[in-house]
Amino acid sequence: MVKIDQISLPDFPLLLAPMEDVSDPPFRMVCKENGADLMYTEFISSEGLIRDAIKSRRKLDIFDYERPIGIQIFGGDEESLALAAKIVDVTNPDLLDINFGCPVKKVAGKGAGAGVLKDLDLMVRLTDAVVKSTRLPVTVKTRLGWDDQSKNIEEVAERLQDVGIKALSIHGRTRAQMYKGEADWTLIAKVKNNPRIKIPIFGNGDIDSPQKALAYKNKYGVDGIMIGRAAIGYPWIFREIKHFVQTGELMAAPTVEERVNVCRQHLRKSIEWKGPIVGINEMRRHYANYLKGLPGIKDYRNRLVTLKTMEEVEAVLDEVAVNYKDFVMERQAIELVNYHENCPL
Structure with a gap:
């Protein structure tokens, strides 16, 4: 302690x-x-x-x-x-x-x-x-x-x-x-x-x-x-x-669904605390980090930073969750295999 x-x-x-x-x-x-x-x-x-x-x-x-x-x-x-x-x-x-x-x-x-x-x-x-x-x-x-x-x-x-x-x-x-x-x-x-x-x-x-x-x-x-x-x-x-x-073991990386859910949670709290306009505007700096590493994500990111309502943002996040679900599961498996092959005992 x-x-x-x-x-x-x-x-x-x-x-x-x-x-x-x-x-x-x-x-x-x-x-x-x-x-x-x-x-x-x-x-x-x-x-x-x-x-x-x-x-x-x-x-x-x-x-x-x-x-x-x-x-x-x-x-x-x-x-x-x-x-x-x-x-x-x-x-x-x-x-x-x-x-x-x-x-x-x-x-x-x-x-x-x-x-x-x-x-x-x-x-x-x-x-x-x-x-x-x-x-x-x-x-x-x-x-x-x-x-x-x-x-x-x-x-x-x-x-x-x-x-x-x-x-x-x-x-x-x-x-x-x-x-x-x-x-x-x-x-x-x-x-x-x-x-x-x-x-x-x-x-x-x-x-x-x-x-x-x-x-x-x-x-x-x-x-x-x-x-x-x-x-x-x-x-x-x-x-x-x-x-x-x-x-001594690595956890599996968060799935895209989990990334999206936490991003959504962050967004809702931001709006609750700051109000809809400031809350949405200031959340824009976070999307790139939540979605980092997903191929072809730039178009979604560009849309997210222009939207003005929570409903519009959440609709795009739903699209991301659906369209990248399989990709993340594959990436997680590769990451864990690579780690266990290269990790010193």
């Missing part, structure tokens, strides 16, 4: 990463149903919360079936982050996470997210301000450092633990790398193996298959892993990793 303060998680828990414009309640719902152990909201601007910005406040929506769930905030000002923490406290999540990892210019360029990596003393002060402003357990998500010359994650981990954080998630890239190149987990392992570190350490970056998840678990010894991009349009990644870690 892994514990974040009083929150109990299973051995080697799988976390859903907070992703802007992705990790909303509809997406979190399908990930939770497929095995995510701990999830986070999209990151929320501390300044937006204080100004009562509608978009920021809406991101505070959480549901009991999602628990345990954390709300993630970002900002570069101690007073603003502390006040935002008090606002979050009222919404009663299970924990509060601080984003010190977002690399995009509009965040990092304003001294928030990964921008804080350039000033470790500021990072400590910001974290301390949040810890002292909330009754919730506070966790942090960050990167190895600003660039190759400032990979300071080992010092970061010790100092943030000293001011009271209860867990640390580390993306194995610097801010300068953005999402390019291969994530380096060696420094994540050094943090985990530091005898001073007593809090759970979660690794993040490049985990896109059950085989890789187990290999990284064994090689780097982290307490759990956080999955981001690999879950977009493929929430089954969580259940597949769990099954492989427990049994």
Whole structure:
């Protein structure tokens, strides 16, 4: 069992990463149903919360079936982050996470997210301000450092633990790398193996298959892993990793019928939460991922991103389920045969 303060998680828990414009309640719902152990909201601007910005406040929506769930905030000002923490406290999540990892210019360029990596003393002060402003357990998500010359994650981990954080998630890239190149987990392992570190350490970056998840678990010894991009349009990644870690066997890939059903479920929740217009429009970014790998799917995808009613979208999804049913069953068989022929004993 892994514990974040009083929150109990299973051995080697799988976390859903907070992703802007992705990790909303509809997406979190399908990930939770497929095995995510701990999830986070999209990151929320501390300044937006204080100004009562509608978009920021809406991101505070959480549901009991999602628990345990954390709300993630970002900002570069101690007073603003502390006040935002008090606002979050009222919404009663299970924990509060601080984003010190977002690399995009509009965040990092304003001294928030990964921008804080350039000033470790500021990072400590910001974290301390949040810890002292909330009754919730506070966790942090960050990167190895600003660039190759400032990979300071080992010092970061010790100092943030000293001011009271209860867990640390580390993306194995610097801010300068953005999402390019291969994530380096060696420094994540050094943090985990530091005898001073007593809090759970979660690794993040490049985990896109059950085989890789187990290999990284064994090689780097982290307490759990956080999955981001690999879950977009493929929430089954969580259940597949769990099954492989427990049994050493790969699960069968989801059938097209299952892909369509989960996509439909995601769509309906999106409309329920956002309304018919925004719900349908924002769902368009997900179709390509749900239907990835199906030959000749481009025409269906092009239709899906132009439709304006739930009934029209569901009619096209029904066509996909019927027309690709046999293909997926064949592909699953090939995948499993290939795996068992090549898997080392």
